């Protein structure tokens with residue numbers, strides 16, 4: 423798949439700014455001409471098979487890397503890469519510009535030389551310079567990013583639901599129509615994007631629901647080369663539609679991208695793997711899962727869902743789904759006052775936070791946050807602090823899914839003035855759990 427990436431400098435250029443690479447390396451911009459080398463580092467770093475024409479939906483103006491600097495002055499080799507997506511990210515009650523850090527890869531023979539550290543420092547500087555108050559990511563390993571000030575803000579659950587699991591009835595689901603067909607990016611990317619967007623905006627809105635905002639990203643989400651199927655069939659698209667409705671999704675109210683995997687050749691199809699399931703309303707969710715849980719020749723359905731997903735409430739026996747919690751979206755406050763003022767608070771809040779931030783000192787210090795459902799203001803203050811915490815833990819609480827009180831219970835937030843923790847924790851919450859339906 424090709425991308426409509428803007429052109430960028432093709433000769434390596436050292437990057438300005440405070441971040442610097444270790445001796446023997448230099449931080450460089452990357453452009454479309456670096457695509458193969460970029461992919462080469464990524465394939466080696468993640469241990470992926472060589473794949474024909476994989477999509478690289480990066481915005482090259484946001485990509486950078488690290489090259490070796492040979493003593494003889496020759497052009498160096500690419501040793502590490504990263505990029506970011508420009509998200510208009512749902513946060514509690516609002517949307518904010520956020521950099522979605524992605525493709526962070528270091529060549530295996532250059533690892534543990536602080537190349538990732540240099541790239542992340544550089545990424546945070548660029549994010550701040552672009553006026554994006556947040557950086558977000560999904561992590562390959564959960565122990566990497568806390569040291570850079572990212573907090574695990576949107577845990578999700580993986581479920582393994584037995585075929586035939588009973589669902590509670592939802593009025594209106596019976597009049598919806600369903601359709602199952604081979605997924606095709608050209609025909610289906612737009613409708614999947616429309617449902618995904620509407621599902622994230624439903625009700626009070628789901629913080630962290632990162633949009634696949636460019637056509638390249640929307641198409642890349644359908645990528646399904648035979649070499650990556652691990653024995654599964656080609657990707658299927660299941661849609662649920664309201665025959666009477668006319669909207670941006672042409673009446674489509676839910677979708678699931680799925681593939682069944684046989685356990686033995688010619689035997690049972692066994693498991694249904696859900697790449698993404700999203701529904702705009704409860705009846706559509708009920709209709710979608712009614713089909714997914716009753717496919718012939720299958721025994722279980724595996725999916726990754728928000729911790730409060732409709733399925734978990736519609737199942738008669740939610741325990742049978744064997745939910746397992748894991749991290750999904752990590753949040754890093756890059757511009758603390760802009761980030762805290764840019765979200766909404768479902769209850770009034772008036773609190774002074776004492777924040778530490780080893781990597782971005784501009785965030786450190788005492789901040790007075792006054793806000794509520796209509797908006798918020800954040801100012802520097804010399805007043806007595808109520809709560810003390812690191813920017814990592816503020817990032818964890820930022821999307822409203824991880825309580826400040828829970829973090830205090832773990833010793834990560836300190837209540838300096840008794841009685842201030844509970845109201846602040848309530849105000850930082852949100853009615854829907856934050857989540858993101860895809861890994862970027």
Ligand SMILES: CC(C)(COP(=O)(O)OP(=O)(O)OC[C@H]1O[C@@H](n2cnc3c(N)ncnc32)[C@H](O)[C@@H]1OP(=O)(O)O)[C@@H](O)C(=O)NCCC(=O)NCCS
Nearest residue numbers: 467526527528533534535536537538539561562563565566
């Ligand atoms: C993970 C990866 C990017 C780290 O790159 P790196 O250049 O080796 O990292 P650095 O040398 O800058 O390490 C910085 C710190 O992170 C730690 N760290 C690095 N990788 C880690 C990992 N996988 N798990 C735990 N800690 C890790 C280092 O030990 C170091 O710790 P310290 O600050 O306490 O000394 C690299 O190993 C890689 O490309 N891995 C495979 C692909 C991948 O997982 N990418 C991340 C995608 S989300």
